[in-house]
Amino acid sequence: MLQQTIRHLVTRLFAGQPSGPLRLSHSQHGIDRRLVSRHAIKVCEVLQQQGYDAYVVGGAVRDLIIGLAPKDFDVATNATPAQIRPLFRRARIIGRRFQLVHVVFGQEIIETSTFRAPSATGQPTDEHGRILRDNEFGTHEEDAARRDFTINALYYDPLKEEVIDFHHGVADLKNRVVRIIGDPETRYREDPVRMLRAMRFKAKLGARIDPATEAPITRLAPLIAHVPASRLFDETLKLLSCGHAMDCLRELQRAGLTRNLIPIIEQVLAEDRDAAFVEMALSRTDARVRAGKAVSPGFLFAALLWRPVHRRWQEQVAHGVQRNEALINAADAVMEEQLQALAIQRRHQADMRDIWLMQARFERATLRTIWRMVEQPRFRAAVDFLQLRAEAREVDSVLAQWWMDLANSSHEQRTQMIEAWQAGHAGGRKAGSGTSARRRRRPSRRKAGTAAQAAEDASPAHASGARDGSPH
Ligand code: ATP
Ligand code: MG
Numbered sequence: 001m002l003q004q005t006i007r008h009l010v011t012r013l014f015a016g017q018p019s020g021p022l023r024l025s026h027s028q029h030g031i032d033r034r035l036v037s038r039h040a041i042k043v044c045e046v047l048q049q050q051g052y053d054a055y056v057v058g059g060a061v062r063d064l065i066i067g068l069a070p071k072d073f074d075v076a077t078n079a080t081p082a083q084i085r086p087l088f089r090r091a092r093i094i095g096r097r098f099q100l101v102h103v104v105f106g107q108e109i110i111e112t113s114t115f116r117a118p119s120a121t122g123q124p125t126d127e128h129g130r131i132l133r134d135n136e137f138g139t140h141e142e143d144a145a146r147r148d149f150t151i152n153a154l155y156y157d158p159l160k161e162e163v164i165d166f167h168h169g170v171a172d173l174k175n176r177v178v179r180i181i182g183d184p185e186t187r188y189r190e191d192p193v194r195m196l197r198a199m200r201f202k203a204k205l206g207a208r209i210d211p212a213t214e215a216p217i218t219r220l221a222p223l224i225a226h227v228p229a230s231r232l233f234d235e236t237l238k239l240l241s242c243g244h245a246m247d248c249l250r251e252l253q254r255a256g257l258t259r260n261l262i263p264i265i266e267q268v269l270a271e272d273r274d275a276a277f278v279e280m281a282l283s284r285t286d287a288r289v290r291a292g293k294a295v296s297p298g299f300l301f302a303a304l305l306w307r308p309v310h311r312r313w314q315e316q317v318a319h320g321v322q323r324n325e326a327l328i329n330a331a332d333a334v335m336e337e338q339l340q341a342l343a344i345q346r347r348h349q350a351d352m353r354d355i356w357l358m359q360a361r362f363e364r365a366t367l368r369t370i371w372r373m374v375e376q377p378r379f380r381a382a383v384d385f386l387q388l389r390a391e392a393r394e395v396d397s398v399l400a401q402w403w404m405d406l407a408n409s410s411h412e413q414r415t416q417m418i419e420a421w422q423a424g425h426a427g428g429r430k431a432g433s434g435t436s437a438r439r440r441r442r443p444s445r446r447k448a449g450t451a452a453q454a455a456e457d458a459s460p461a462h463a464s465g466a467r468d469g470s471p472h
Helices: 002-015 038-049 059-065 081-087 140-145 169-174 184-190 193-205 217-226 229-240 245-254 264-270 272-290 297-318 323-339 346-362 367-374 379-391 397-408 411-426 451-458
Strands: 022-024 054-057 074-077 091-094 100-105 108-114 154-157 162-165
Touching: 038 054, 038 074, 038 081, 038 100, 038 108, 054 059, 059 154, 059 169, 081 091, 081 100, 081 108, 154 169, 162 169, 184 193, 184 217, 193 217, 193 229, 193 245, 229 245, 229 297, 245 264, 245 272, 264 272, 264 297, 264 323, 272 297, 272 379, 297 323, 297 346, 297 379, 323 346, 346 367, 346 379, 346 397, 367 379, 367 397, 367 411, 379 397, 397 411
Parallel strands: 074 108
Antiparallel strands: 022 162, 054 074, 054 154, 091 100, 100 108, 154 162
């Protein structure tokens, strides 16, 4: 009892709350009910029919108010998981520490969780104040207070078409302000990931971060290092696939947050040409996100870290290391450096390596390796990556296009393309050379005519009138 009273006081103190929440009608919040998942509405309806409170909550309400289509829908309720589950045909309780219910409707899952209490004094934390357990049920008001930002603490009742707003989140949303609930430093110490989330919502909403919310971030940025790797990876990925990746990256850098996530990126962003490569890659990612397409984490990280890999690769080659081996060494070194900060899941690491290592083979293909490459599962991704490099003028665009055409072809077309390539090869011509007006024939030191040679011939170091003067 005493504990509850203290918690209540703490909640109020943190939240600095007036007596009751705002209740906003349709004309005040403007949510178009047609954009709300009918399954989320169904979950609320069933729970309310049983006498419980139930609301759509979090990111979905935020997005709906500003007219974005939400990615997914969460429901918050005062019913416990054991009370929720039997009300639905396909529902399962998940989570060990804090249980919640997944209500399944075909492809869509409505995550339904019981109101939770915020951290109270006495709750276990690590030595930096990070909350280790957060698993007590709470009241509606407490549930709002434990959420991160005012714009994320909004509850929408789809039946009454009413938004319940304990922390003036709708006003902040309309003014595009990201404001943390409670004392900023305490909240970042409890969960340092909130600093990353602040950056993400700023970029995603084109908002500003309230000064008091922003002030401690640079100082507390090192706390990120204590967050479990898997959560950090998830949040970083969300940052980079929020549709405004470059803005996010620059924000992170400014706040000193990249140091603990993607340390190498600091060097990358400091070099104009390297930064341009990342910018280009991320703008493609953003375009995919905005078109509702999936983004491959392996491809994304491969692009972010590529320029340091490329540089080390070239350095090793200049020192006489064989090209493939040099690329493997460079990839290993950069990957290892990265993994000391942010663990990237193994399957994504495997994607990154394959995408990188195939780059050397594009430039030194033989008849046998072409067919082997075509059959590799990451061939397509590696070809897309080559395209990116061509756009950055790192490789010849004709070469990149030849591989792209190959990737887009049927088996028969591929056979024809490769036969034509082989004929050119036998005659001393290079892959893609038939289509290049720019290409000049020059005597080759090696056996003439590999696709790689074509790239080299057209690369800045070899072509007349080098296009960017870089030491390729
Ligand atoms: P997105 O559009 O990326 O899904 P979101 O706000 O829905 O954004 P989620 O990670 O899905 O983000 O979280 C759902 C809700 O849970 C948030 O809106 C917020 O209310 C709460 N929440 C999430 N992470 C935290 C956190 N670290 N601290 C406090 N509350 C959080
Ligand atoms: Mg969400």
